[in-house]
Amino acid sequence: MSTLKTHTIETTPKPLSEIHHEIAGYAKALGHPARVAILRLLIECGDCMCGNIVSRIPLAQATVSQHLKVLKDAGLIRGEIDPPRVCYCVNPEAVKQLKKLISSL
């Protein structure tokens, strides 16, 4: 947990290696077609029950759940419990940041 500080403008410019790590983190999370599919699904749906996702991705429920966890750990999506379901949705900030990082490559 080195830096979960502000994402706003800072006096000390973020060190390069940190930026590389940040980009790599997002990229790694998107480095699998199933996860790209899931993210796009969530972007389109707005939000989506896990079950819906499972039924749309040709993978076992356990596998989809793992991919969801990877996306969640990367910060790209969020899961809100809405018993007895879990409602997943995009984290718009993270996606925005991802786009910004990539576009400023």
Next chain:
Amino acid sequence: MSTLKTHTIETTPKPLSEIHHEIAGYAKALGHPARVAILRLLIECGDCMCGNIVSRIPLAQATVSQHLKVLKDAGLIRGEIDPPRVCYCVNPEAVKQLKKLISSL
């Protein structure tokens, strides 16, 4: 086909799974900080001898060479032989495509 590849309706729209695969391919290649560092180095330098890259990345020569191969296989960079050196440079088209794909997420 395409002098101008619009995002509008096409006779054969690229299947979703293919786009997912394309994005995932680029993302996977960028899914390691060292490779992000290398790519940015090349973007800044214009082009760069392999030796220069090795000296700037704190990894063994063999490891850097492997990372270069990953980036090359993903199409993001190119290596031109300029004996006895190899001069690496970015593939601007691929980077552009990457940016486009991500920004249209």
Next chain:
DNA sequence: CGAGTTCATCGTATATTGACGATGGACGAT
């Protein structure tokens, strides 16, 4: 030719990923 340089590839060891079935926890409904 022989020596030196530059880089890719091989071989290898360890770590991580991807996929699945099975299990278990939390909850609503009966």
Next chain:
DNA sequence: ATCGTCCATCGTCAATATACGATGAACTCG
């Protein structure tokens, strides 16, 4: 309390990724 649903997690296996030293190919120069 018991059942069924929804989902995360565990355990496991095969496959892939990461890192390195060692080797070898290709080239230049003396």
